[in-house]
Amino acid sequence: MTLQQVRSEMREVAPSVYAWIQPDGGWCLNNAGLILDGECAVLVDTAATERRTRVLAEAVGALAPAGPDFVVNTHFHGDHTFGNSYFKPRATIIAHENCARDQIAAGAGLRGLWPDVEWGETPVLGPDVTYRGDEAAVHSGGRRIALLHPGTAHTTGDTVVWLPDEGVLFTGDVVWSGSTPFCLMGSVTGSLEAIGGLRALGAETVVPGHGPVGGAELLDETAAYLNWLLEVAESGLRAGRSALETARCTELGAWAAFLDAERIVGNLHRAYAELAGAVPGAPIDVATAFGEMTQFHGGLPVCHA
Numbered sequence: 001m002t003l004q005q006v007r008s009e010m011r012e013v014a015p016s017v018y019a020w021i022q023p024d025g026g027w028c029l030n031n032a033g034l035i036l037d038g039e040c041a042v043l044v045d046t047a048a049t050e051r052r053t054r055v056l057a058e059a060v061g062a063l064a065p066a067g068p069d070f071v072v073n074t075h076f077h078g079d080h081t082f083g084n085s086y087f088k089p090r091a092t093i094i095a096h097e098n099c100a101r102d103q104i105a106a107g108a109g110l111r112g113l114w115p116d117v118e119w120g121e122t123p124v125l126g127p128d129v130t131y132r133g134d135e136a137a138v139h140s141g142g143r144r145i146a147l148l149h150p151g152t153a154h155t156t157g158d159t160v161v162w163l164p165d166e167g168v169l170f171t172g173d174v175v176w177s178g179s180t181p182f183c184l185m186g187s188v189t190g191s192l193e194a195i196g197g198l199r200a201l202g203a204e205t206v207v208p209g210h211g212p213v214g215g216a217e218l219l220d221e222t223a224a225y226l227n228w229l230l231e232v233a234e235s236g237l238r239a240g241r242s243a244l245e246t247a248r249c250t251e252l253g254a255w256a257a258f259l260d261a262e263r264i265v266g267n268l269h270r271a272y273a274e275l276a277g278a279v280p281g282a283p284i285d286v287a288t289a290f291g292e293m294t295q296f297h298g299g300l301p302v303c304h305a
Helices: 050-063 097-106 109-113 188-199 217-239 243-248 263-275 286-297
Strands: 009-014 017-021 032-037 040-044 070-072 092-096 129-131 135-140 143-148 160-163 168-172 205-208
Touching (some): 009 050, 009 205, 040 050, 040 135, 070 135, 092 097, 097 129, 188 263, 205 217, 217 243, 217 263, 243 263, 243 286, 263 286
Parallel strands (some): 040 070, 070 092
Antiparallel strands (some): 009 017, 017 032, 032 040, 143 160, 160 168
């Protein structure tokens, strides 16, 4: 696949605020964001492969020729961070301290799940600056960009980027659009709490980690799936079924049209652990869960990165 064949769109969602969208939002086809203020540029996330990062860099360069001054990573997963090195040495990379910890632990492990993907030159590069607690800020020209840690949700180190003056919220993978939410490395209940907090912000435009841009309905849609998932998990536990068995006998109903339905298995592993008393983000066997997701899918889930 050449650079010209990579489908993407840089869409202005507010004055000098852009969402970079990669259809269709499936595995490793993430979104990113660009915030401009005078000569300062802030990039929200990068991309999974060298080829896709080069396309992102071209789109950024058309609006900010010198490149971004800051890169904010919303979490540690490689589809949002593997392109970090491409924007060095100019950019300062910022993330929550838990994101940095988990990125070091994960390394390039994502590449091993899809060995046939052409990852290119994408060395794992962690943040230059980390923050702890619930909030930090980047001051870009005259604009204050809030970095909010909503608690353990998609991962233990999520950051959402909030522009209160424009009503724009970049959620990373705390919120999804047209894709099955995924909490295997975070928390189902924590995600619901995080979404409740994000709803209170009153965002008009929501840029999810994957899928089309929307409004507050994306928060409601993600929460509805997760509440449904908890009911499925409780039923499965009462029946004495494993996570995979429960997934196989569950009618997806309203969620059947979502991409990557196999994530229900990983989500059930997390929900089962939490219903058994595990704290949000407690370590569980991710490799086993992904293996069962593959069984549910009938083969390795498709990754078009």
